[in-house]
Amino acid sequence: MQxxxxxxxVLEEVAIRQPIGVGELSRxxxxPKSTVQRALRTLHEAGWIRPAGGELTRWAVTTKALDVGRHASGDLGLRDAAVxxxxxxxxxxxxxxxxTVLEGDRMVLIERLETTKPxxxxxSLGHALPMHASANGKAVLASGAxxxxxxxxxxxxxxxxxxTITDPDGLRTELDLVRARGYAVNRGEWRSDVGSVASAVLGADGEPVASLSVNVPMSRLTxxxxxxxAAAVTEAARTLSARLGHLP
Structure with missing residues (x-):
């Protein structure tokens, strides 16, 4: 069982920190590194993780987690409405x-439409994002209980x-701002070169069920x-919320 x-x-940490190696996982x-290594071998053989960029020393999750999550939470209907x-x-x-949708204490990417810009x-689909360091997570936190x-x-x-916001009071202040303006911004808080603007998607009961985000290299987030x-993503989130039965 252990x-x-x-x-x-190990799988959960790989999902949130990928790509990641044995040493950092152990820390x-x-x-012990030997325990982590055994777990990684098992997860790799079962198809849950893969070498990142072809390097056997660093690991990332596969889309197998996404497939299981969809069946567990019924996100296929959400995806069909969202696309x-x-x-x-x-x-x-x-x-x-x-x-993205909330899975436990993190957000999971279930659908992505890419830009044509080079x-x-x-x-990757199935990737997990930290709640406090992603626009998607902050948007959902600000809209929930x-x-x-x-x-x-x-x-x-x-x-x-x-x-990254690591101070509890600082995060509460940030979430107050998200509530006031209706959207969240990530200015390189999870990955220093990636920014995003997100808005929560609400279900019929008014609770957040997902988040939509616009994702860009930091050089394009001015x-x-x-x-x-912000104007575009909040309108899109309201439209999707209405399709899911939410009445403002």
Whole structure:
């Protein structure tokens, strides 16, 4: 049983920190390197992870996790409703569009429409995003029950870049701003070269069920483009929320 639990813990960390190697996994999980290595071999043989960029020393998750998650949470219906909205959002912004859903304490990418621009962000389906360091996560946190924020702040807020918000009071202030303006912004808080603007998608009960985001290299996230992306993504989120039965 312990081997199974170890493998699942390793899989979760690979998902949020990918690409990642044995040494870093051992450090963040507090496990011996030999234990981590065994778990990685098991996950690789089972098809849950793959070598990142062909390097056997660093790992990333495969889309197998996405397939299982869709069957578990019924996200296929959400995806079908979202794709036309995402296509329109991509047309308006000419940038990469993501649809993410809440899975446990992180957001998971379930659909992506890419920009035609040669310089773009790159993230595989099934990838997990931290709640406090992603626009998608902050948008959902700000739109949900206060208890979700309290639960997140009961633990650590890992630092990923120099701009990651790791102070609980700082995150609460940020979420107040998200609520006030209706969208969240990630300015290189998870990956220093990637920015995004996101808005929560609400279900019929008014609770957040997903998040839509416009994702760009940081070089294309300026004050002007942020305002353009924010207007487009909030409108798209309202449209998708209405399709899911939410009445404003």
């Amino acid at each position: 081997n199974v639990l170890n493998a699942l813990r 963040v999980l507090g496990m 036309p909205v995402m296509e329109e959002l991509r047309r308006r912004t000419e940038e990469t569009i993501h649809l 310089v773009r962000t790159n993230m 206060p208890g979700a924020v309290d639960a997140l702040l009961a633990g650590d807020l890992p630092r990923f870049t120099d701009t 004050d002007e483009t942020e305002a353009t992306f």
